[in-house]
Amino acid sequence: MADGGCTPLARALLQQCLHARLQVRPAEQDAAAQWVEIQRGLVIYVCFFKGADKELLPKMVNTLLNVKLSETENGKRVSVLDLPGSVLIIPQATLGGRIKGRNMQYHSNSGKEEGLELYSQFVSLCEKELAANSKCAEAGVVVEHGTYGNRQVLKMDTNGPYTHLIEF
Amino acid sequence: MADGGCTPLARALLQQCLHARLQVRPAEQDAAAQWVEIQRGLVIYVCFFKGADKELLPKMVNTLLNVKLSETENGKRVSVLDLPGSVLIIPQATLGGRIKGRNMQYHSNSGKEEGLELYSQFVSLCEKELAANSKCAEAGVVVEHGTYGNRQVLKMDTNGPYTHLIEF
Numbered sequence: 001m002a003d004g005g006c007t008p009l010a011r012a013l014l015q016q017c018l019h020a021r022l023q024v025r026p027a028e029q030d031a032a033a034q035w036v037e038i039q040r041g042l043v044i045y046v047c048f049f050k051g052a053d054k055e056l057l058p059k060m061v062n063t064l065l066n067v068k069l070s071e072t073e074n075g076k077r078v079s080v081l082d083l084p085g086s087v088l089i090i091p092q093a094t095l096g097g098r099i100k101g102r103n104m105q106y107h108s109n110s111g112k113e114e115g116l117e118l119y120s121q122f123v124s125l126c127e128k129e130l131a132a133n134s135k136c137a138e139a140g141v142v143v144e145h146g147t148y149g150n151r152q153v154l155k156m157d158t159n160g161p162y163t164h165l166i167e168f
Numbered sequence: 169m170a171d172g173g174c175t176p177l178a179r180a181l182l183q184q185c186l187h188a189r190l191q192v193r194p195a196e197q198d199a200a201a202q203w204v205e206i207q208r209g210l211v212i213y214v215c216f217f218k219g220a221d222k223e224l225l226p227k228m229v230n231t232l233l234n235v236k237l238s239e240t241e242n243g244k245r246v247s248v249l250d251l252p253g254s255v256l257i258i259p260q261a262t263l264g265g266r267i268k269g270r271n272m273q274y275h276s277n278s279g280k281e282e283g284l285e286l287y288s289q290f291v292s293l294c295e296k297e298l299a300a301n302s303k304c305a306e307a308g309v310v311v312e313h314g315t316y317g318n319r320q321v322l323k324m325d326t327n328g329p330y331t332h333l334i335e336f
Binding site: 006011013045063066067068069079092094095097099102103104151152153154155156157158159160161162163164165166 | 174179181213231234235236237247260262263265267270271272319320321322323324325326327328329330331332333334
């Protein structure tokens with residue numbers, strides 16, 4: 001395995017979607033499950049490692065929202081802000097796993113509390129960026145996000161996920 | 169960015185699905201699009217880098233089909249072979265991208281011909297493994313795969329994608 005000495009501070013996985021739907025609260029005895037959904041846009045799975053701190057977040061959000069991975073109707077690649085498209089953020093601690101034998105281990109992941117704090121601030125920075133962008137505001141695109149620590153039940157339609165990994 | 173000196177020979181991204189559907193041939197004037205689909209199982213996105221050769225494949229297939237990431241009805245994690253579940257293999261060269269400014273570059277990816285050759289052999293090794301496994305044969309689970317070089321139009325339902333990255 002390509003291992004050792006390469007642990008980043010954060011890992012983001014990006015997929016393009018036409019529609020995505022994420023459970024944010026499982027069904028309980030007296031209540032149906034709750035979901036959020038976005039139409040065309042970007043799904044960001046995010047994982048933080050030990051050593052990550054909030055100084056990292058502005059650069060991370062800036063990079064992810066401005067990288068040109070979203071396809072216009074003419075087939076040109078632009079950023080999700082320029083599309084403009086919606087953003088669905090999914091906390092995905094499993095992305096920090098390393099294989100050992102037949103099992104995955106998560107020793108490099110940030111602790112639960114730091115992870116939650118970083119995730120919450122990451123989401124709120126993304127929301128601010130979209131809100132501050134006039135194209136996005138005009139088009140009514142949204143930022144939705146999963147609940148940290150929950151199972152991320154996801155349903156997704158794509159026109160090609162165009163999966164990219166970006167590490168920080 | 170965490171960059172430099174860490175390029176693996178191959179990168180696999182694993183997601184668990186309840187159902188996944190992948191276009192293997194786009195619609196043409198006189199013919200509808202063709203799709204393959206699997207029910208419960210494992211989606212493997214795969215990307216090869218320069219320097220990868222077929223010596224890598226048996227270990228890679230062995231690792232991916234035996235790592236315990238599939239959830240039984242009791243919530244226990246077992247391999248996709250032990251579930252037993254189906255496998256959908258998606259060629260995803262974009263996984264090899266590195267960010268430069270606001271664009272992604274793919275300079276480390278294997279060439280088109282080598283990539284196709286490695287991909288075809290990877291698929292055929294997975295097929296052999298599932299066929300040789302009595303539990304899988306009995307349950308009638310299948311290996312399906314995308315067409316190398318095509319746009320990978322994907323629709324997926326999960327009970328939590330439980331996304332993992334494994335590099336070789």
